[in-house]
Amino acid sequence: MRKTVAILAVIIALAPVNSVSAKTISEEQKGVISANCSSIKFRLQKVQKDGPKSRVHLGAQYEALSTGLMMNLNLRLVKNDLANADIASQQSDFAAEREQFKQNFISYSQGLDDLLNIDCRAEPQKFYDKLEKVREKRGMINESISRINKIIKTHRESIVQLKEDLGE
């Protein structure tokens, strides 16, 4: 009994947190969504089709950077007794963030699939709520890309520093 009360208390406590992200759209906007449902879905399908191409293209560059450059450079540094802790940690940070990027892409794609399965003509509010969630997930992909770009920038700075050190 006590356990049930505790669970209910947690649910009640979390309820307002969830409703913060809920948005209600105007009747006018609901009408626009219902009336333009087909064209909205057509645009979203185009976005859905472009996503994998972008991911594959970015993924190929990330792979080239990780496997072709970072990993080989670290191995070469070790073999020359010049192991660099910063450059080594950049490689592992990069790998971790790439995995995050992949997971964010999966989550976003699942959300987009679910969004396209909603009948926006009949359920504009539900459609818009889901659209907001998809935007949030797309935003997470962007954040991942930004973090990866930051790691690459730091890596480049380390390489410039290494070049200067070797040139002296």
Added chain:
Amino acid sequence: MSKDSTGHGRRNLVILGFGALTIAVISTAVSLQIYRATGDIYLDRSRPGYISEGEKHNEKDDYKDIFSEEGAITAEVVDDYLKKLDGIIEQIDNASGDFSLDAISDDTLGIATEGESIEELGEE
């Protein structure tokens, strides 16, 4: 062979056929569900229609030869690394905006209305 045993045999054959079909349908449904739930469906480049053949061929698959793990480390070698790194950074920069939120904004999707009024719930 009696008529009775022939009838039994036919019935067993039908049961076997339907049984096999049912198992095949269930296992395919479960496999597809797993394929989707794990997210592999969104990463599988071999999926028909996912990425065109031309786009697949444009990808560079042999990354190991970009920079050798063997040899000395000199300023010239690091300079060569830097040039290769800059080439990849340029490609990444060009593609980094592909997931911009503009592509699914209200304006782009044609959802925005004049004097758009979206009330935030739960903020009060």
